[in-house]
Amino acid sequence: MAGRTLTRADLSEVVYQKVGLSRTESAVLVELVLHEISDCLARGENVKLSSFGSFIVRNKGRRVGRNPKTGEEVPIEPRRVMVFKPSNIMKSRINGEAHGKKR
Secondary structure, X not given: OXXXXXXXXXXXXXXXXXXXXXXXXXXXXXXXXXXXXXXXHHOOOOEEEOOOEEEEEEEEOOEEEEOOOOOOEEEEOOEEEEEEEEOHHHHHHHOOOOOOOOO
C-alpha cells in the first residue's frame, strides 16, 4: 500500500489532466462539488454517489458515556454523525475483485 492521502489539489490535477479544463477551472469545479456535498450533509440529506457509496447522516440520542481514564460517567449530548457506506462495487474494487463480481 502506498499510504498516501488524496488531497483536493490531487483531485484538481486529475480533472485538469483528464477533462481538459484549466488548472483554475479544475480547482473551482472540485471545490463546487465538495461544497455541494457538504451543504447537503449539513442540511441532513444523504448523498449517494453511484458505484462509489453513500454518505449518511444519522441522529444519535443522548446517552451516558464513561471517561476511560477515571471511569467517571459522563453524559453525551444528542448529535448528528455522518457515516460512509461503500457500494458493493467499491467493496469489490477494494478487495481486488473485478467489477462487483464475487470470486
